[in-house]
Amino acid sequence: MDPKFSINAVENNGNDIIIRFNHDITLDDISFSQERGRGTHRDIFDIKGNFKDAQSTVIKIDGIDRVIVNQQAPSVLRVSIVNSYDPNTIYIVNQRTIVLRTFPKTPQTPKETAISSSPAIQKTEFLRARTIVIDPGHGGKDPGAVIGNNHEKTAVLAVGRYLAEHLRTRGYKVLLTRDNDKYLTLKERTEFANHNHADIFISIHANAVDKQNAANARGVETYFLSPARSERAKRLAALENKDEMQSLDLSSQNALLTILNQSRITSSNKLAIDIQKYMLHEARKSHKDTVDGGVREGPFYVLVGAQMPSVLVEIGYITHPIEGKRIFETNYQKQLAKGIANGIDSYFLNNP
Ligand SMILES: [Zn+2]
Structure with missing residues (x-):
């Protein structure tokens, strides 16, 4: 395992899940996918990196049913945000930090969901070091x-x-x-x-x-x-x-x-x-x-x-x-x- 991909910390702060790395990261280090089952919406972030404490990480976010953090592979940390309706997440990459931000909202009827045209995911990347x-x-x-x-x-x-x-x-x-x-x-x-x-x-x-x-x-x-x-x-x-x-x-x-x-x-x-x-x-x-x-x-x-x-x-x-x-x-x-x-x-x- 390349030590340069080690993750220093996984924390949460309000609606944010903050993942801190020991190195600069880019959007290419994250892959995003969604699973939609009956009554279950799952936003999945696979992040290149190894976090030694992944098994014991419990993240509690109001308005979200479950956040599961696990080491999916030796070099892939998976964060799954699971909810009974679309958890509506964005992610922000800033140098050595990824922030996964959830926007919990009241459940929508299927009809309202169907007419929603806004993309569930937006990307932002700060290229310049502050x-x-x-x-x-x-x-x-x-x-x-x-x-x-x-x-x-x-x-x-x-x-x-x-x-x-x-x-x-x-x-x-x-x-x-x-x-x-x-x-x-x-x-x-x-x-x-x-x-x-x-x-x-x-x-x-x-x-x-x-x-x-x-x-x-x-x-x-x-x-x-x-x-x-x-x-x-x-x-x-x-x-x-x-x-x-x-x-x-x-x-x-x-x-x-x-x-x-x-x-x-x-x-x-x-x-x-x-x-x-x-x-x-x-x-x-x-x-x-x-x-x-x-x-x-x-x-x-x-x-x-x-x-x-x-x-x-x-x-x-x-x-x-x-x-x-x-x-x-x-x-x-x-x-x-x-x-x-x-x-x-x-x-x-x-x-x-
Ligand atoms: Zn002074």
Whole structure:
């Protein structure tokens, strides 16, 4: 068995069955067939590859009777989606990932089925590898928020590196604004992303509050850039921007924000929603107490110059007595990184 066809994981997420490979795949690696028996519809995907855990894979999807995953031959993984009516599936190939998406619907009468003209299967293939720029916040002479010996710049660099690893494994092209403890201006970070024609820009930070609020403020949050000026967003923007914003008067700050592009705001908002959702999901696998700080918008200078959808992820509060320690733990950092990577996958799959 050629090891290059091994499958790393078979997962499900809502109506999606996600198959991850250790190599780039193409539509030629999948063959699709349908079987229509009395009262049973079966969509069959035969995928070139070997998955060692195939026998034990159980996939539950609402509205679908059964999903069977089995190793049909040493080099063919078969996914059968079985339903009492047409399961209506599509598949999407994105570098090292295949997504089989089901659209469960209410059963149709035979007459309605007969007049349906839309094809049951659509194909989409992304030929271009996506470029992602990861920006671990602060660095060098700027430690970010500090509690004792714990510096924000250290935790966010670790998460950024794990995130890069995850994304590269999945076939993305990944660049880091910094891969060591070096200082960069905010402008240098987005210029780097623009220069490298990044598809998305992810800035990673940890949050902080003053002492009297430290015990209560906790949780993961994802921000996207907009002119919104809620008190909470203003406070955080002031914290993350303080290194450079002091030199700009208020009218210059406002001028920067008027050049925002509405479609980029919308895309950034979608990206933020996906990242927040999956990051929280992963974090809660080991720490059920992780608080959902939600998706928020605000005037972050680090995101202003980016010419692509961009978000700022706050991985937790360094000032919280429990969470502040947790964000320096390797396992937790890896979980957060995996969650962010899943969110990015979801964003690209939904916005091809
Ligand atoms: Zn920060």
